[in-house]
Amino acid sequence: MNYKLIVDIARSLLLARWRQSLVAAIGVTFSITMFIALLGFMNGLNDLLDGLILNRTPHVRLFNEIKPNPKQPVDQSADFKNSHNFIRSVKSSGVRVEISNSAAIMQALKTDPRVLGLAPKITAPVLYNSGTIDITGAVSGIDVIAESNLFFFSDYVTTGEPLDLKNISNSIVLGKGVAEKLLVDIGDVVQVTTSKGDRLPLKVVGFFESGIRDFDKVQSFASMATTQKLLRQSNSYVTDIQIKLKNLDQAPVVAKEYAQLFQTDAEDIQTANSQFETGSFVRTLISYVVGITLLIVAGFGIYNILNMMIYEKMDTIAILKATGFSGGDVRKIFLGIALTIGFLGGLLGLVFGFLLSLLIDQIPFNTAALPTIKTYPVNYNPVFYIIGIVFALITTYLAGFFPARKASAVDPVIIIRGK
């Protein structure tokens, strides 16, 4: 097949009607521009909102859940082996929230090639005392450096120096909400009481803003050593081991494996935050629906213009057929016209979509909840651009298909006779 000739003829027909062709192409350009900008923006938002939780959530978390012993004495008695046992008011007992042998576990984890990094943690429910008021809350004992590397801890310390937590003993970073309730400032001292009644004065070195207000109203951070001291525990005391994997999708499998291996509870990120996937999914869906709707509208534009062109070019089609071009050749010519409009319009749409994304990226977006964000978030994933151009080509192909088929079926005898 002589594609050069087909392309040559298609181009000539296109140029002969360049004004209409341009309008059709602009329709495609507009759709693709909106599609790219919308997907980029929506996904930027997705990343941001996911980041709010997912950035700070370990992929796998090892801990000991407080729960009743699954092996109750009655189950072990030979007398009742074949009976169904009803036991009411079983109490949890003898379970330690401490992860035993945590140092050995961490050593083992560090050698696992799937693990990107890990950070130990101690969670301790506490009361903050300030004057006459007591506020319930929680202090997390963290390894500041590991926590910052893996979970961006320092990004969220909006006031103060996060490393002071490590360098200054008996220091604390308060959640912004906690600080507001306690009316304390950097350098002040807060009294913290554990559930066992032990009290320790801690110096405030910073404020923490996660973007989730309820969280900031209860949560504070101290170093591992300070927290161990607060709880009167040894320096091997760890309640959680937070693990970040190289591949997030492996989390459920790895969690199961570790639960077996280390005899602790293990929770994966997918189970912990399933609702966030739903939100992301809906936003992405909306972008696609809007983009495709715009493309369909543009497709109708192309359809109309091709139909008009075929109507005007009946003589041309008849003469091509009379001089030896087959119906298939004629169909290819008109499909070529449609695809050219789609490709050029789509390509321009990608460029404009990118420019519009850059523009959105410049719009200031300041919110107290998101301290690290200064402008609207935009995602520049090249996959959107590939999908955009593929959609443009598919739509124009479909829009060109029926007009092209009509053109290929033109009977030259009727046209030539009709003169």
Add this chain to the structure above:
Amino acid sequence: MTIRNQPLIMTQTVLQSRGINKYFKDPVRVQVLKNIGFSVNQGEFVSVTGKSGCGKSTLLYILSTMDTDYEGDLLIDGDLMRGKSEGQLARIRNEKIGFVFQFHYLLNEFTVLKNVMLPGLKLQKYPEAEVEHRAMERLKTLGIAELAAKKANQLSGGEKQRVAIARALINDPIIIMGDEPTGNLDKKNSDIVFDIFKQLCEEFKQTLLIVTHDQSFAGNTNRIIEMEDGQIIHE
């Protein structure tokens, strides 16, 4: 110019029709062609005449393979047309038939030269440069070489028809068919076109089958086929 290598046997049959019947079913079934049978030999200049409405154009569309809805046999270059696909027929039109219409039918999007080249480019027998060279040769033969770069819609009627003849010649067809090619031209241009046909026939042994109701035109051809009411009444 060398239009084609002439076979030694001059009586070779180029086109043959056998018992061709054609009906139009709209609005009632009417038979417009009745048992048309004749053949055209290599090098002949044949004219088909008859009153308007007697079926000349209808016959020519069938002979040119554009109309496939008929009874009877059509052989071009000894090859039976029945049962051939649309694509195969397009190929035969491209390669073996040159068509000249009453209303010029050039493509206004293209230059004169490109109009002449298009069927040659489609055939792909020669590379593009060679097709261009051959197109120029034919334009020169027809005395319109200086029009090559013009757009088709900038030409006069007589010029357009000469371009159409050049286009019909580009692939060295075994036969040129014309449906009243001078019907839309004044006397002077009609004479020019006729002289071209005559020249093609005499100098290059080009076979021609031309429908006309111009008696003086027909009178100057080798052979006249006269039709009436869808039948050949006189040869």
